Amino acid sequence: MKRYDRVKEILDLAVQGKEIGAHKAFWRALDLPGFKARKVFGKQVVTPGDGAHSNLVLALRGQSPFGEDIGTPGADIPRMPFGFPPVADSDIAFIEKWVTDGCPDDDVPTAN
Secondary structure (H helix, E strand, O other): OEHHHHHHHHHHHHOOOOOOOOOOOHHHHOOHHHHHHOEEOOEEOOOOOOHHHOHHHHHHHOOOOEOHHHOOOOOOEOOOOOOOOOOOHHHHHHHHHHHHOOOOOOEOOOOO
16 A cells, blocks of 8 residues: 555545545545645645644644644644544654655555
């Protein structure tokens, strides 16, 4: 499985396969270049090479400007996925690493 496919799987599991919010499940129809170029609410979804500060990671963690619904200081946008349980820290770490690595089109590493 490609890491991008795993990212999409994590996001789908997070919303329980439903269409959510105003932006819907935008990732489902995007190829990798489209995902890397995608903006939601005027914000770039990912910043390849900078996972910790990418809006997708911030949104999943509920870090400002996301997390208004969970009381994050300075936030004006809800945590993603709004209305669903938080994404597991290990899954967010997977996405963050993938973004930090530049959002490559490679396989999920296997455990040795």
